[in-house]
Amino acid sequence: MEASITLKKVGKLIGDKTILAGLSFGIERGSLVAIVGLNDSGKSELLKxxxxxxNPxxxxxxxxxxxxxxxxxETRKLLGYVSFENDLDPWLTLEQNIRFNANLYSVDDSAYDKRIKKYSEALNLEPxxxxxxYRVSGGVQKKTMLVRALIHDPDILVIDEPTGYMDAESIRLTWDLIKDLKGDKSIIYVSNSLNEIExxxxxxxxxxxxxxxMDGHLDKLLESTLDYHQFQIEFDDLTDxxxxxxxxxxxxxxxxRMDNTFHFYxxxxxxxxxxxxAASDQMMIDLNVKKLGLKDLLDSEFAGRGLE
Amino acid sequence: MISALLNRRIWLWKNRLVPSLFLLLLLPIITFAMISLPFKNIIRFSLAGIPYDIWVFPGILFVISSLILFPLIYREYFELRIHRKVLINLTLTPHSKATFIFSSLIVSILEAFVAIIFSTLVYTSFIPIPINLFNMLFLVFCLVLYNLLLGNLFISLSLVIDTLTTMLLATFILFLIVLFGNGFLIEFSFFPLGFDSLMKLSPLAIPFQIYQKFNSTGIIDHISISISIALAYIWVLLNSYILKIKLRQ
Structure with missing residues (x-):
């Protein structure tokens, strides 16, 4: 499939610290790509x-x-960016903030009307x-930023935490819209919400x-862990x-361990x-077995142990 | 880009209509009451023998345009930058930084001119000013030159400085220079010998000197005009470079 974004040995330094080290990868047109990792691992820097x-x-x-x-x-017309922090003009209304961006991209009135209606309806932003x-909640601001980024109809959407500050209903609406846009636009996002990514x-x-x-489809990433299960035993008193x-x-x-709960794979x-x-003579309060998900994979990976 | 920025200023005006209008009304009245009224009792006539309140009129317009220009540029390049709002989003649009800086300067100057027109009406309602149309048009031209230079200076300061306390102190110093160091309110000849020559070399003082020369002799100083335009152009490029560095773009 044709590449939408291609990085060739891209590196970013801040002071002496290497934030991104010689990254090379491509993103196919119309794909939905999530970037996950620990805090300060360089995810947001990559989006920037x-x-x-x-600039790198x-x-x-x-x-x-x-x-x-x-x-x-030329490339900026193709991109829409939603930052993590709210960067709307506090003294403009949400509609004025969006229209201001439309004016900067020379979006004509009919296209503007069509898009703002479509996206604000999809995200329940009209009221x-x-x-x-400055008067609306963080979640509403985030949805406005998403509409603002879409108003010039970019081919690529770059989003830092798509559902940051949002309530459950807004999260659902936002993901419905993102999934709807997938295929038509390449979407690359950073999120700490692993359930949403899954x-x-x-x-x-x-x-x-x-x-x-790691790079791949969720099933591929979890391939190495498919046989694994996570177990949890909560004891009345888990002594040393x-x-x-x-x-x-x-x-x-x-x-x-975590307090009196013993975890293992x-x-x-x-x-x-x-x-x-081994613990048959001890008082057990709760037992739990589950298949591994992305969170377990990342926990294991970042703990530096790995499952294999 | 100019129309987008202009529309945004109109929306901001509409959204804060009452305080904005109140301040627009207050500014020329306060300037007239605090500068023209007391100074005409100290400096009764200019060195050329013109009554002070008539002589100071162009200078008052220069001062008012400076006062209008500052908050617009402060908001755009300092306040919204340090609070990580709007400015970064603006620089992601398909326009160069030089275009953005030049456009925001033009929009700020247009807004300053609204205040100048209003101030002229207020001032002339108190004191009849004997100024002909051609003279007025040349004054407007010199004001544009001055605002381009002062606006660029404000932008440089707003981009270079990152803390509010430093910004406030720098602004106070700059306002002292704007008020008393450009010959708007006090003629250079009142300053000690040597010091006045130094002050005349200030880029901010050049447009007012161009106007005064034209007003008193009818001569248009093409060299000084060219220097001012060239300086404003280079300064826009310099500011776009500073913006690029500050935003790490």
Whole structure:
């Protein structure tokens, strides 16, 4: 499939610190790509480079084959960017904020009317359009920023935390819109809400210390973990002796504790019984077994242990 | 881009109509009451023998345009920048930074001119000013030159400074220079010998000197006009470079 965004050995330094280290990857047109990772891992910095908000220190970013640094004006028409923080003009109404952007991109009145109606209806933003930006909640501001980014009909949408500050209803509406836009636009976003990423279910880039350590569809990422389950046993009193004896069971993977709850991973469900047997004389309050998800994968990866 | 920025200023005016109109009314009245009224009792005539309240009229317009220009530029380049609002979004649109800076200067100057027209009406209702149309048009031209230079200076300061306290202090110093260091209210000849020559070299003082020369001799100083235009152009480019550095773009 044709590339929408291509990065070639892109690096970003802030002072002496390397934020992004020689990144090279491509994003196909019409795809929905999530970037996940720890705080301060360089996710938002990557979005800033993709949106033209900041320039890389080295390397090149291509948008539809155009070098972003050399063909600045052309590439900017193709991009819509929603930052994490609210950057609306507080003394303009939401509608004026959106129209201001439309004017900057020379969007004609009929296209503007059509788009603002479509997107504000989709996000239930209409009741707020005539309110000042400083008077509405963070979630409404975020939805306005999304409409503002879409008003010039960009081919690529770059979003930092699509559902930041939003209530449950707004989160649902926002994801419905994003999924609706997928295919027509390439969408790349950063989110800390792993449940949302799992339900959006598209390509995921896992970021760690300015590098991509995993890249692929959720199923592919979880392939290595498909046999694994996460187990949890809550004890009445998880003593240090008990924890150490459980930890030393060879079939248990990545054992750890939180208060009186003992967590571990295992390739087979029978592993659970190894732990139960070892703690049979202890009072157990709750038992839990579940298939692994993205959160468990990332927890394991960033703990530096890995499942394998 | 100019029309987009102009529309935004109109919306901001509409959204805060009462305080904006009140301040627009108050500014020329306060300026007239605090500057023209007391100063004409101290400096009764200019060195050329013109009554002070008539002589000071162009200078008052320069002062008022400076006062109008400052909050517009402060908001755009300092307040919204340090609070990470609007400015970054503006720089992501398909316009160069030089275009953005030049357009915002033009819009600010247009707004300053609304205040100048209003101030002229207020001032002339108190004191009849013997000024002909051609003279007035040349005054407007010199005001544009001055506003381009002062606006660029405000933009440079607003971009370079990152803290409010430093910005306020810098602004106070700049306003002292604007009020007393450009010959608007006090002629350069009142300053000590040598110091006045130095002040005349200030880029901000050039447009007013061009006007005064034309007003007293009828001569248009093409060289000074060219220098001012060239300086304003270079300053726009310099400010666009500063903006690029500040936003790490």
């Amino acid at each position: 480079l993709l949106s033209g908000y900041e 220190n080295y390397g090149q970013v291509f948008i539809h084959g155009l070098d972003m640094n050399k063909r600045r004006n 707020y359009l005539n309110q000042f930006a 339900s959006a279910h598209d390509r995921i880039l896992v970021f760690h210390e300015g590098r991509i350590i 002796d008990l924890y150490n004896s459980l930890k030393n069971i060879s079939t248990l993977v990545s054992p750890n 295992g390739r087979k469900r029978t592993v659970f019984f190894d732990a139960i047997r």
